[in-house]
Amino acid sequence: MDMKEKIFEIAQRLIQQRGVNGFSYADIAKEVGVSKPSLHHHFATKTDLIARLMERYTEQLTEYLESRTNLSAQEALNAYFNLYRQNIENERVCMGGMLSTEVLTLDPCIHPLLSRFFNYQQEWLTAILKKGQSDGELKLTKTAEQQACLIIAALQGALIISRAAGNSTFFNQSITGLYTELT
Amino acid sequence: MDMKEKIFEIAQRLIQQRGVNGFSYADIAKEVGVSKPSLHHHFATKTDLIARLMERYTEQLTEYLESRTNLSAQEALNAYFNLYRQNIENERVCMGGMLSTEVLTLDPCIHPLLSRFFNYQQEWLTAILKKGQSDGELKLTKTAEQQACLIIAALQGALIISRAAGNSTFFNQSITGLYTELT
DNA sequence: GTCTATAACGAGATAGAC
DNA sequence: GTCTATCTCGTTATAGAC
Numbered sequence: 101m102d103m104k105e106k107i108f109e110i111a112q113r114l115i116q117q118r119g120v121n122g123f124s125y126a127d128i129a130k131e132v133g134v135s136k137p138s139l140h141h142h143f144a145t146k147t148d149l150i151a152r153l154m155e156r157y158t159e160q161l162t163e164y165l166e167s168r169t170n171l172s173a174q175e176a177l178n179a180y181f182n183l184y185r186q187n188i189e190n191e192r193v194c195m196g197g198m199l200s201t202e203v204l205t206l207d208p209c210i211h212p213l214l215s216r217f218f219n220y221q222q223e224w225l226t227a228i229l230k231k232g233q234s235d236g237e238l239k240l241t242k243t244a245e246q247q248a249c250l251i252i253a254a255l256q257g258a259l260i261i262s263r264a265a266g267n268s269t270f271f272n273q274s275i276t277g278l279y280t281e282l283t
Numbered sequence: 284m285d286m287k288e289k290i291f292e293i294a295q296r297l298i299q300q301r302g303v304n305g306f307s308y309a310d311i312a313k314e315v316g317v318s319k320p321s322l323h324h325h326f327a328t329k330t331d332l333i334a335r336l337m338e339r340y341t342e343q344l345t346e347y348l349e350s351r352t353n354l355s356a357q358e359a360l361n362a363y364f365n366l367y368r369q370n371i372e373n374e375r376v377c378m379g380g381m382l383s384t385e386v387l388t389l390d391p392c393i394h395p396l397l398s399r400f401f402n403y404q405q406e407w408l409t410a411i412l413k414k415g416q417s418d419g420e421l422k423l424t425k426t427a428e429q430q431a432c433l434i435i436a437a438l439q440g441a442l443i444i445s446r447a448a449g450n451s452t453f454f455n456q457s458i459t460g461l462y463t464e465l466t
Numbered sequence: 467g468t469c470t471a472t473a474a475c476g477a478g479a480t481a482g483a484c
Numbered sequence: 485g486t487c488t489a490t491c492t493c494g495t496t497a498t499a500g501a502c
Contacts, residue, residue: 124478205305270436
């Protein structure tokens with residue numbers, strides 16, 4: 101694996117666990133096994149690293165969801181829930197959620213990257229929900245747009261609260277109810 | 284207003300807007316109009332300030348909710364939603380949600396304070412939902428416990444995402460759907 | 467209860483050699 | 485592409501005078 105990729109993966113974990121304001125270049129350098137100035141060679145500033153990482157994160161999400169658009173609505177929804185669920189056992193939260201809480205401390209060039217991350221999910225979910233409804237596979241008690249926002253908000257919030265509690269109980273309670281209501 | 288109260292209010296705003304790792308004693312000192320060492324006289328360490336502040340925050344929430352336990356289930360639910368909604372216009376998120384994202388960087392003495400904050404809300408909401416169901420005032424499509432977790436998670440997540448987007452659209456979409464489904 | 471002065475440390479970032 | 489050395493600044497916290 102090349103150096104840029106190594107830096108990406110360690111920085112991403114640090115952000116998902118501790119936040120942008122909770123880690124430093126020194127932390128990455130220590131784990132990667134190079135000096136701090138070497139990191140600046142690959143990413144001139146911390147803001148640059150965050151921006152490139154958020155772009156990569158969104159791209160990976162897009163690929164994951166696009167490759168599952170042709171599944172049944174129930175399976176697609178399940179795949180989406182699992183995307184969030186896998187973070188708990190690693191003591192991570194979503195990078196988009198983490199950066200959102202820190203948004204007022206971040207360089208403004210990050211803001212549109214955050215909007216893009218959430219807008220994409222909103223559109224993907226809305227389409228899946230509409231498909232599921234017309235297929236008779238999902239039951240909607242509100243508009244697809246409202247349900248999509250609610251699902252995203254619930255997953256983000258449940259992940260953050262569950263991770264802080266140190267177990268997955270809260271996440272499971274929230275999402276099981278949500279899923280059984282829809283199916 | 285006495286000095287401790289001044290410090291509390293400014294520190295609370297800074298945390299809700301920027302996070303524990305996004306502000307310093309210098310920021311408070313500047314706004315209060317005293318020197319940094321004077322702050323240490325009132326709160327010996329930053330961790331001490333955070334802990335006292337979180338206790339106060341939970342106490343205020345408890346008083347707010349207890350005083351509304353005798354309202355109708357719909358009105359109580361509305362009061363709870365408004366508690367979260369008022370943060371958006373001030374560019375704040377919930378202090379409990381903010382500290383939860385930063386939990387791995389905080390002194391462990393903060394952890395039980397966070398658990399208490401969320402456990403209390405869970406119990407209060409569950410009771411309200413059960414009452415509303417037996418009164419025929421609320422419709423539940425899942426257990427009261429699951430619905431309570433889902434509501435808390437959705438409010439936290441929607442607040443974080445909406446605040447980052449810079450408008451209340453996402454929050455309103457999420458919560459309007461949730462409320463109309465229940466009533 | 468507030469101040470000045472300062473300690474001790476870690477942050478992001480740069481210069482310049484190899 | 486990596487290093488050592490260094491800069492500048494901000495951080496939490498303490499000592500001790502008023």
